[in-house]
Amino acid sequence: MTTAPMSGAGDLRLAWRFALREMRGGLRGFVIFLLCLTLGVASIAAVNSVSTMMTEGITREGRTILGGDMRFGLNGREASAEEQAFLARYGEVSPIGSLRSMARLPDGLNQTLAEVKAVGPLYPLFGAAETDGGAPLADLLAERNGRFGAVAAPEFFDRLGIQPGATVRVGSIEVELRARLVREPDVLSDGFIFAPRLMVSLPALAASQLVQPGSLVEYDYKLRFSDPATDPAAVEAEANRQFPQAGWSIRDASRAAPSLQRNIERFSQFLTLVGLTALIVGGVGIANAVGAYLDAKRTVIATFKSLGAGGRFVVAIYLFQILVLSTIGVALGLVLGAIAPFGAARFLEAQIPVAAEAGIYPGALALAAAFGYLTALCFAILPLGRTRDVAATALFRSSEEPSLRRIRWSYALTALVLAALIAGLAFLMASDKTVAGVFLVATAVAFAILRVVAEAIRRIARRLPRVRSTPLRLAIGNIHRPGALTASVVLSLGLGLTLLVALATIDNGLRREIGTGLAARAPAFFFVDIQNNEIDPFRQEISQLAPGSTLEAVPMLRGRITQLNGVPVGQVNVPPEGAWVLRGDRGVTYAATAPENTSLTDGEWWPADYAGEPLVSFAAQEGQELGLEVGQTITVNVLGREITARIANFRVVEWESLSINFVMVFSPNAFAGAPHAWLATLDIPNTTAETERTVLREISNSFPAVTTVRVKDALDAVNALVAQLALAIRAAAAVALVASVLVLSGALAAGNRARVHDAVVLKTLGATRATLIRAYVTEYMALGTATAAFAIAAGALAAWYVVARIMRLPFAFDAPLALSTLVVALVLTVGFGLAGTWRVLGQRAAPVLREL
Template sequence: MRGGVRGFVIFLLCLTLGVASIAAVNSVSEMMTSGIEREGRTILGGDMRFGLNGREASEAEKSFLARFGTLAETANLRSMARLPDGTNQTLSEVKAVDGQYPLYGAAQTDPAAPLGDLLAERNGRFGAVAAPEFFDRLGIEPGATVLLGGIEVELRGRLTREPDVLSDGFIFAPRLLISGEALRASGLIQPGSLVEYDYKLRFTDPALDPAGVEAQAKADFPQAGWSIRDAREAAPSLQRSIDRFSQFLTLVGLTALIVGGVGIANAVSAYLDGKRTVIATFKSLGSGGGFVVWIYLIQIGLLASLGILAGLVLGALAPFAAAGFLEAYIPVSTHPSVYPGALLLATAFGYLTAFAFAILPLGRTRDIAATALFRSNEGPGALRTRLSYALAAGALALGIAGLAFVMAGDKRIASVFLVATAVAFVVLRLVSVAIRTLAARLPRVRSTPLRLAIGNIHRPGALTHSVVLSLGLGLTLLVTLATIDNALRREIGTSIAARAPNFFFVDIQSAEIDPFRGRIAELAPGSSLDAVPMLRGRIVKLNGTDVSQLQVPPEGAWVLRGDRGVTYAAAPPENTTVTQGQWWAADYAGEPLVSFSAKEGGELGLKLGDTISVNVLGREITARIANFRAVEWESMSINFVMVFSPNTFAGAPHAWLATLQMPNATGEGERAVLRGISNSFPAVTTVRVKDALDAVNALVAQLALAIRAAAAVALVSSVLVLSGALAAGNRTRVHDAVVLKTLGATRGTLIRAYVTEYMTLGAATALFAIGAGALAAWYVLARVMRLPFAFDGGVALGVLAAALVLTVGFGLAGTWRVLGQKAAPVLREL
C-alpha cells in the first residue's frame, strides 16, 4: 500500500462511478419521497381528501365530513377559455375553490393579494387567476377578460404556486382558478359532465386516525363511491413514477458497476502479474498459498474501500446538486440531506462487486509455484481456478442478484434484468471464444501487419476476451436505450400523429349531439365524426371482493386505480374483435352484462362469467362478463376497457365523447373548427390532438435525457474497462514490439498491425452489440410496451463508429508508448 495505487486507477474509477450512480439515484429518490411525506398535508390539501366523480356530495355526506374538522370544497374539470371577440381560445384546467381553500399552504399570485379578493365578484364579473402559460397561449396580460362557459371572468393575476397541484394528477393544460360561485354561474356543469369534486378535511383533533374516518365513511355511505386519500399518500401517481424511475436508474447504475467489475478483474490480474517476483519471494521463504491470497485480499479490500468512499461522497452530494433543478419541475420543498439507507445500499453493491470480480484472479495466484513465477512470462491468469474460489465468486454474484431483487419494487423487471445480465456475460464470452477460434483457423496471409493482427487476436493472453466483454456490455445497453428512445419518438411524433383524429370533444350533452353533428358538417365538410355516450366509473369489486383486498399484478393495476371511462353499446365497437364469449342482442334486457378488454382482463385474472362491480354516480352496479374483446388501442379511435349492455345505464345522465378525423386538414382549417365549436358550444371541451402529442413529446424528451445520462454512465464504465484492459496488455506488447523490431519490423508495420487488430475487435464487438441491443429493444417495445419495432440504421452506424474510435483510439494511445521502448533493457529481462 505504501507503493501507492498505481495499477489500480481503473479499479478505483470503476468502483467510484458505479457506487456513485447507485448512491446518487437512491439518495435523490429518498429526498423526493421524504419531501412528499413531509409536505403531505399541503400537497393533499388537507389531512384527508374525499373525491367524487360526476356528482357533488349530498348534504348528509357533507355534514358527516364536517364533523371531523374544517371542510374545503373544490371542483376540477377541463374547459375552453375564449377571448370575448372569439378570435382565440385555449384548453384550460379549471379549478373552482371555496373560501376555505387552501387548508394547508398558500396559493401564491402575482400581484400578491388574498385569494378571496382576487376571485370575488365585482361589478357583475367574477375574478380569476391563471398559470403564466395561460396568458402566453392567449397573448393577453392580467386585467384582460375571457369567456368561460356562459360568463365573462376577469383575470386579476398570475398563479405562481398552487400548493395542492401534485395531488390532482397529470395537469394537461394551464390552470385557471375561479370561485365555486363562478363555476355554478358558468353553466359548465351539466348532467354527465366530467367534473371531479374534492372535499378536503383539516382535522380539529390532530390525533384523529384517518383509517378510522375512512372506515366509518364507507360504513355510513356504502354506495357513495368515495376516492379516499390521506396525507400519507398525497401524490400516489408521482410517488409511483419516482419509485419506478429510481428502480430503472438503479439497475442501469448496477449495470455500470458490473461492467466496471470486468475492469476490477483486469486490474487485479495485471497487478498480481506485476507482483510475480514478490509472490515468488513469499513462497520461496515458505509461505503458503492462502497466506499470499490473504495479503492481496486485504489490500484489495482497502483499495475497494477508497473507491467506495469516493463514490459515496459523490452520491451524498447528488441531492444537494439536484435539489434546485427538481424544485423547478416538481413543486416540493426538497430539503436535501444525507440518506444513510441509499449510501448503505450502494456500499453493499460496491463491496459485493469488488470481491466477486477480484476473487478469481486471486484464487489463481494461490497455486502458482515459486519456480513458475520466476520463469513464466504468462502470469497467474494462465492457470485454472480452484473450485472453492469459483464457488465463492458465484456466491458473491448471487448476493448481488439477491440484493437487486429484494430492493426492487417491480420484481418482474428486476428478474428480467438479472437474467439478461447473466446471459450477456455468457454470450459475450462465447463471442470472444468464437472470434479467437475463427482467427486461429484463418489461412496464413502474406501481409505481415495482417498476419500479426490475426495472431494477436488468438494468441495466449490476447486482449480479445477483455475488449469484447467490456465494450460489448456498454454498447449493447447504448443500442437498446437508443432504439427504444427513437421508437417512442417515432411512434408519438409520426405514427400516432398519422393515425390519430384531429380533435377529441368531451362533455357534449345528449340534447346537443345532433346540433353538434350539424355544426361539424358546416365547419369541416368531408370529415368523419365518431361519437359515443360516456360515463365515469370506478371498479370497486371483482367477483364480490373489494379491489383493495386483491393482489393485482403491476401491469394490470392501472385499471383499478381511479375512475375509468365507460360506455354502452348494442354492437361491438369499431377496431375491436370479440375473442371469447358472445355479444349481446341489440334488444337485450336481462341482467347487466359487460364486455372487457382481453389484455387487461387477462392481467387481472378475469374469465367469462366473472362479475365486476362499478360505482357510477354514487350507485354500485354489478355486471357479468359476457365476452372479451381485443382492443386496438394504437388505432387512437374511441375505445374503452369496459363496454356495458345498453340496459345497464338506462335513464342515467351522461354526456357524449366524440372524435373528428379531418383528411388533409390544414392548420387554418383546424383553427376554424376550434373557434367555431368553442363559440357555438361553450360547455364542450375541445382537445386538439397535436397539442396533446406535443405535451407528451416534451415529457418523453425529459425522460430520454435522464435515460441517456444513465446510459452514458454505463458507457463510461465500458470505456474505463477497455482502457484498463489495453493498458494491462501493454507489458506483453512491450516484449512483442521489441522482439519484432529487433528482427527488422518497422514502427509503421507494427502500427498497421495493431490498428488492424483493434479495428477487427471493435467491429466484431459492435456487430454483436447491434444485434443484442436490437433484440433487447424488440422485447421491450413489442412485448412490454406493445409498440411496433423498427431497426434504426443510424443507431447501428453510430455504435459501429463509436466502437472503432474507442478501440483504435485507446489502443494506439497505449501502443505508441510501447513502440518507443528501448530494446536493450527489455531483452535483458527475457
C-alpha cells in the same frame, strides 16, 4: 517445497502489515479500478439519494400537497347533504370542483383549453396559493359588479395573449382575470394536467352552466381535522360503512401524490439498474486491473512462496489491499452521491413544486456501498485466486500466462455467491420485480453470450487460411493466441455498447412515436362533455365546418371498479402491469352492437336487443393481467350506484391509435336512465392549421360547454415531459459509455505486458514498427467490429422488449444509430489500443529478453 497454511489472527495481522507495506509504493495500476468503482457507486448513490429526497419531501409536506388531512373524491356528482354532514363532524371541509373546459376571449377570436378549478372560501386548508399581486385569493375570486373574478397560470395568459385585468368567457359567463397564479399548493395531488390552470370560485362554476348531467367533473372534499389525533384509517372505514354506495376515492396525507410517488419509484429503479449495469461493466475493469496488478507482482509473490509463505497467506495480503482500494473507491463514490441532492434540489423545485430539502441519506448510501463492495469482491476474487498457485520458479522466469492457471473451485464458488448476493439485493430493492428480474436475467445472458462471442471470434481466427500479408497474419494470430485480448475487449466493450444502444434506441423510438407516429394515426380533435340534446346539432355543425371529415361519437360515463368476482379490489393481488386499471375512475361506455374493427379474442357479443343481466366486454390484455375469465363478474361504481356485470367477451384494444377506446364496454341495459354525456373524435383528412383553428373557434363559440382537445397540443405536452425524461436517459447512456471506455482502457493495459514480449521478439526478428502498428490496427478493428455487431443486435432486442412489450408502442430499428455504434466501437478500440501500444513499441529489447 511445502508451505505452511495460515493459522489464526497472528497470520492475518502479519498479512495486513505486509499489505500496507507493499501499498507504500502508491496506487499505480489501480486508477481504472478506482474510477470504475467510483463511477458505479456514485451513480447508484446519487439516484437513490435524490429519489429519497423527493419522496421524503412529498411525505413531509403531505397535508399541503393533498390540501388537507384527508381527501374524499367523487366523479360526476357532488356529495349529498348527509355525506357533507358526516365529513363536517371531523373538522373543516373545503369543497373543490375540477373539470376541463374551453376559455374564450369575448370576441370569440381566440380560445384555449383550461384546467378549471373551482374552490370554496376555506381554500387552501394548508399552504398558500400565491399570486403575483399578493392579494388574498378569496378577494380575487369574489363577485364584483355582477362579474366573478379568476386567477390563472402564466401560460394561460401567454396562450391568449392577454394581461391581468382582461375578461374571458367560461361556459355561459364572463370572468375577470385579476392576477397570475404563481403557486398552487395542492397541484401535485391532482395528477398530470396538460392545460394551464384557471381558478374560479364554486359560485362561478355553478353560474357557468359547465356542469351538466354526465359532465366529466370531479368534486374533492378536503378535510382538516379539528382533533389532530384523529386516525385517518378509522375515518375512512366509518365513511365506507355509512355510505357503501358513495363510490368516493379516499386518500390521506400519507398518500398525497401516489401517482408522482410511483413514477419517482419507477424512474429511480430504472436509473439504479442502469447504474448497477455501469458498475457491473466496471467490474470487468476491476477484474482486469486486479489481474494486471497481480501479474506485475509475480516476482513478489514468488519471493513470498520461496520464503515459506502459504497460498492463503499470499491471497490474504492482496485481499486486504483490494479491500483498502475498494474502500477508497466506494468512499469517493459515496461523496459524489451524497452531494448530488444538494445540486439537484434547486432544479427539481423548479420542475416539481415540492420543497426539496437536501440532506445526507444513509439508506441510499448504504445500498450503493453494498453494491460497490460486492461488485469489487465478485470480480476481484478470481484473479486473487490465481495468486495462490503462482510457483516459486516465477522468480526466475516470467513467461507463464496468469490467465492460463486454473481456478480453484472454492474461489469460483465464492464469486458465484457474491454474484447471487448482487442479484438478490437488486431484486429486493426493486419496486417492479418483473423489470428487475428481466434486467438480471438479461445481464447474465449478456455475459454468457459475450463469452461465446469471444470464443467464436478466436475459433474463427484460428481456422482462417494462412495469408501472405505479414500485418494481417500477425493480427489474426493475436486474436486467437493464448492470453489474447479477445475475451477482455469483447466483454468490456460489449456490455457498455449494448446498454448504450438499448437506451439510445428507446429514446429515439419514444420520440419518433410521439412526435410523428402518434400524430399521424391520431384524430385531429377530441370533444368531451357533449350533452345528449346537443349531439345532433353538434354533428351538423361539424359536417359544415369540416366536409369529408369523420366524426366518431360514443356515450361516456365514469366508473371505478370496486370488486372482482365479488372480492373488493383492495384484497385482490394484482400484478403491477395491470394495477392501473383499478386505480381511480375509468371511462366506460355502452353499445348494442360491436364497434367497428372490434376483434374478439374470447366469448361473443350480446344481441342488439339484449335485456338480461348486465354484461361487459373487457380489454383482452388488461383482463389477462387481472386474471379475469369469460363468465366472471366485475362491479363498477358509477355515479354512486354499484353495477355488477358478467364478462361476456374479451377484445383487442389498440391504445396507441389514440382513437376512442375503453377498457369496459357494457350492454345498454346496464345504464338505463343514467345521465351521461358524449365523447367524440374528429379525423380531418389533409387537415391544415387554418382548418383546425376554424373548427376550434366555431365549436367553442357554438357549444361553450363542450371541451375541445386539440391532439397536437396534447402531444406537445407529452413531448415536453418525454424531453425531460430523455435527459436522464442520456445521462445514463453517458455513464454506460464512460464505464465502457474505462474498462476498455483497463483491458488493454492489462495486456501490455504480453504485448511488450511480443513486440520485442518480433522487432528482434526484423519486424518494423509500421508493420506492428498495422497488425495491431487490424486486430483492434476486427474486435471492435465484431463487438459492435453483437451490441447492436443485443441492444436492439432489449429496446424492442421495453418499447413493444412494456410501453406497448411500435418498434422500429434505427439504422443510423447502428452505424454510429459501429463507429464508436472502432474509434474506441483502435484509439485506445494504439494509445497503449505506442508505448509498448518503444520498449528496449535487452531487459525483456533476459527474462524470457
